[in-house]
Amino acid sequence: MKTIVDIKNITKQYKGKTILEDISFSLFAHQVVALVGKNGSGKSTLLKIIGGLVNPDSGTIYKHIHPFTIGYVPEVTPSTIMFTPEEYLFHMGCIRGMVKNQLQPRIDYLLDIFNLQGSRKTRISDFSKGMKQKVMIMQALLEETNLLILDEPLSGLDPKAQSNLEDTLLLLKDKGLSIILSCHETKLLENIADKIFFINNHQVNQNNLLLNTTQHRNRLTFEISIQESFEDLHPYFEIVQTSQLNQRVNVVKVIIKLEDTDKILLELLHKNASIKQLQPINHAKEDFYNQF
Numbered sequence: 001m002k003t004i005v006d007i008k009n010i011t012k013q014y015k016g017k018t019i020l021e022d023i024s025f026s027l028f029a030h031q032v033v034a035l036v037g038k039n040g041s042g043k044s045t046l047l048k049i050i051g052g053l054v055n056p057d058s059g060t061i062y063k064h065i066h067p068f069t070i071g072y073v074p075e076v077t078p079s080t081i082m083f084t085p086e087e088y089l090f091h092m093g094c095i096r097g098m099v100k101n102q103l104q105p106r107i108d109y110l111l112d113i114f115n116l117q118g119s120r121k122t123r124i125s126d127f128s129k130g131m132k133q134k135v136m137i138m139q140a141l142l143e144e145t146n147l148l149i150l151d152e153p154l155s156g157l158d159p160k161a162q163s164n165l166e167d168t169l170l171l172l173k174d175k176g177l178s179i180i181l182s183c184h185e186t187k188l189l190e191n192i193a194d195k196i197f198f199i200n201n202h203q204v205n206q207n208n209l210l211l212n213t214t215q216h217r218n219r220l221t222f223e224i225s226i227q228e229s230f231e232d233l234h235p236y237f238e239i240v241q242t243s244q245l246n247q248r249v250n251v252v253k254v255i256i257k258l259e260d261t262d263k264i265l266l267e268l269l270h271k272n273a274s275i276k277q278l279q280p281i282n283h284a285k286e287d288f289y290n291q292f
């Protein structure tokens, strides 16, 4: 598999507070990689560093392709763009110095891929959130792109819009694009991510629990005090869902490896957690999430 970017020993602090510490991993051609972590764990910061928008304090982003082009889509989608997608993309292309006979075919191609041909004359301000998100991604792809960086592209979309956007991203991957995106929950990634990196405690762990369908795993549900930290256990499980039961207690659903199960249960009991359910997972991928 061809490496396109090596992220090497990246460290970043803000105002003396460590956000990322000695992070290294590689991105490969034709892959969708997801960065998962809690609010404030440093996902956006890492994406901006990879995109060259923020400088790390130390470490390097080594690109294996020259020239290397990156399309970056930030988390916030502007809501009141009075242009149609065609006008908007045309203006954005001109700002980047693209010429008309290069721009128009590219816009047509993107409207096709993103299934927005029928809405090319509608104002973006009248679009749904999913359609606005698509336009933001299209503007990042106006020029030929090696790596697409998406900050929380699925958040705030209803399940239908999420699956529609996932289909488009998979189509782009099939056409040769590499994608790195951030996400709060692994649950949203079951269809699109080839690899999941989990940011926790300023560091990145690769976790293939959800993607490796041959490994023996359990699904575990526990209740734990909101004040109790279990960050030390994060590398050992994939959090599928966290919800607040009441003002004092969270309900957490995770997937764990069979061989880690006893250790995790013991640690959770030491943290005064209450184990609600422990079930083996069948090997079928569809079974992963449905049985919680």
Ligand SMILES: Nc1ncnc2c1ncn2[C@@H]1O[C@H](COP(=O)(O)OP(=O)(O)OP(=O)(O)O)[C@@H](O)[C@H]1O
Residues within 6 Å of the ligand: 014, 015, 019, 037, 038, 039, 040, 041, 042, 043, 044, 045, 046, 075
């Ligand atoms: N420009 C900045 N100046 C100071 N602190 C910053 C800056 N950008 C981010 N931070 C801090 O760095 C930490 C990581 O922020 P970041 O936005 O990377 O996290 P995140 O995982 O993307 O969060 P979210 O899921 O909420 O978007 C946070 O504590 C944030 O307040």
